[in-house]
Amino acid sequence: MKWQQQKSLATREKVLRAALVCLERDGFHHLSLVRVASEAEVSKGALTHHFSSKDELITLAMEVLLDEFVQTLRASVDDVHAGRVSLDECLDGIWHFMSGQLYMVTLEIALKARHEAAFKSALTPLVQHFHAQLNDIWIRLFPDLTPERAQVLMNLTMNLLRGMGTQSVFREDPSYFNELLDTWKNILDQQLPRGKDHKY
Amino acid sequence: MKWQQQKSLATREKVLRAALVCLERDGFHHLSLVRVASEAEVSKGALTHHFSSKDELITLAMEVLLDEFVQTLRASVDDVHAGRVSLDECLDGIWHFMSGQLYMVTLEIALKARHEAAFKSALTPLVQHFHAQLNDIWIRLFPDLTPERAQVLMNLTMNLLRGMGTQSVFREDPSYFNELLDTWKNILDQQLPRGKDHKY
DNA sequence: TATAAAAAACCGTCCAGTCTGTTTTTAACA
DNA sequence: TGTTAAAAACAGACTGGACGGTTTTTTATA
Structure with a gap:
């Protein structure tokens, strides 16, 4: 697998995992994209790049x-x-x-x-x-x-x-x-x- | 009971009932004070007057x-x-x-x-x-x-x-x-x- | 150099709470 | 009883902040 592809997959995985953590810890109506991004240690831009x-x-x-x-x-x-x-x-x-x-x-x-x-x-x-x-x-x-x-x-x-x-x-x-x-x-x-x- | 008191109670009752309707129909994170007020046919001012x-x-x-x-x-x-x-x-x-x-x-x-x-x-x-x-x-x-x-x-x-x-x-x-x-x-x-x- | 990924600035919207102004009711008093 | 001052009820504009989504810019890879 190409390096870029690997990195991309890793980011997606990190974001999904972070989303679950935030959902459970903060609840849906306290969940914001910046929070998930920060939990995933990823920029908001990266997040929106992968999830529309x-x-x-x-x-x-x-x-x-x-x-x-x-x-x-x-x-x-x-x-x-x-x-x-x-x-x-x-x-x-x-x-x-x-x-x-x-x-x-x-x-x-x-x-x-x-x-x-x-x-x-x-x-x-x-x-x-x-x-x-x-x-x-x-x-x-x-x-x-x-x-x-x-x-x-x-x-x-x-x-x-x-x-x-x-x-x-x-x-x-x-x-x-x-x-x-x-x-x-x-x-x-x-x-x-x-x-x-x-x-x- | 004084008239003012009656009116006040009636408003409170209308607002509480409207809040339940909105909660059930729209869910919590779509519930806003203006919506409740409008459902109760009461101004936002009246609502905030009765509920802090x-x-x-x-x-x-x-x-x-x-x-x-x-x-x-x-x-x-x-x-x-x-x-x-x-x-x-x-x-x-x-x-x-x-x-x-x-x-x-x-x-x-x-x-x-x-x-x-x-x-x-x-x-x-x-x-x-x-x-x-x-x-x-x-x-x-x-x-x-x-x-x-x-x-x-x-x-x-x-x-x-x-x-x-x-x-x-x-x-x-x-x-x-x-x-x-x-x-x-x-x-x-x-x-x-x-x-x-x-x-x- | 071209392209994908990531970062960050930005915009429009929504909303809770505050504040100021207005009307209605109550109480005091002459 | 009539007048007036105070209080309660009500109305609506405004503010400050949060957020989702978009766009632009920067960075890294092929």
């Missing part, structure tokens, strides 16, 4: 974030499948992710999309692809359930964690969330088939 | 919203208690609320609070009071459960609905959400004691 608008930048950053989440999750589910980690630990991992950067950025983005049609249509295919990937993962997580049942149970789980993530803004009380999570683990366990050879 | 800052306005509007939700919910739970409506219908009512104005405005506010310490501390007592009221309501909803169990189950429920509310931004598919909600109703039902005289 703020919306485009954010959309691409979002894509990076969702991809990383899917990869992490896939690895975790593989571990469950191979018996390396328990289902409970896998859920803990998802909760960790959902109470951290991913979910907050997602929220910022979702609210923006809610009020800006153009942005929303740019983002919708991305989100749909994300959910399709998730659905595949859920099926692999619960091979003993029907695909539909696995998806419903895990969509419940994800939405529960989403809600908990939201509440965690105002309620910084790990024991409260742990209790909820433990209760949910129990309930989820009750929903799994006990035997080996039947589909629930 | 944008943050104060939003905080007070939030208070109105939460109070109304608590009242509605309390009435609904009374209906369940009196056998006028089923638990399922009560949940439907909460879901209706959560997929509407209340929750979206709450989200906007929560994200703002997440990044602005002063705003957050102004809002925290309000939110805590709100949750305390909710906890009382949950106990009354499930008199056959221990208070702790009732609260855990309903906090799970609320967080599930929160998450579903969030997802509804991108996924406008009522049947999907209905399936989730039905599944949850079943699960919740399984968690309730069958007998009459024991605490679970």
Whole structure:
């Protein structure tokens, strides 16, 4: 690869990463192009050279974030499948992710999309692809359930964690969330088939 | 009551209501004082006369919203208690609320609070009071459960609905959400004691 | 030298908060 | 009761700053 091309790619990468940091730390309506540029240690000119608008930048950053989440999750589910980690630990991992950067950025983005049609249509295919990937993962997580049942149970789980993530803004009380999570683990366990050879 | 006082109260009420409408329709970072004033059919001068800052306005509007939700919910739970409506219908009512104005405005506010310490501390007592009221309501909803169990189950429920509310931004598919909600109703039902005289 | 990348100056817009002026209501008092 | 002064409610112009996007200039590579 040519040197110029390398440098260009590196700059893009730095800017995207910085955008995620700023989104998570400052929130969308405190995010400005100069801030992102400064976080990326790049001039505003360089930023606008690579990204034609703020919306485009954010959309691409979002894509990076969702991809990383899917990869992490896939690895975790593989571990469950191979018996390396328990289902409970896998859920803990998802909760960790959902109470951290991913979910907050997602929220910022979702609210923006809610009020800006153009942005929303740019983002919708991305989100749909994300959910399709998730659905595949859920099926692999619960091979003993029907695909539909696995998806419903895990969509419940994800939405529960989403809600908990939201509440965690105002309620910084790990024991409260742990209790909820433990209760949910129990309930989820009750929903799994006990035997080996039947589909629930 | 003196006429001036009446007029003053009416203006405040109009502005607060308009603020909620704008928050829900336009989102926080498209909300400006002139927009709220125009929505309320009041001059910007009148608005600033009654509310010393944008943050104060939003905080007070939030208070109105939460109070109304608590009242509605309390009435609904009374209906369940009196056998006028089923638990399922009560949940439907909460879901209706959560997929509407209340929750979206709450989200906007929560994200703002997440990044602005002063705003957050102004809002925290309000939110805590709100949750305390909710906890009382949950106990009354499930008199056959221990208070702790009732609260855990309903906090799970609320967080599930929160998450579903969030997802509804991108996924406008009522049947999907209905399936989730039905599944949850079943699960919740399984968690309730069958007998009459024991605490679970 | 030609071209891509990066930097920085610049412009138009928007908005919260301030300030000044005007109208309406209330209170005091002769 | 009629008059007037004070206070409250309201209206709108203005300001200072932030920001997104554009354009121009400089630098580095091929």
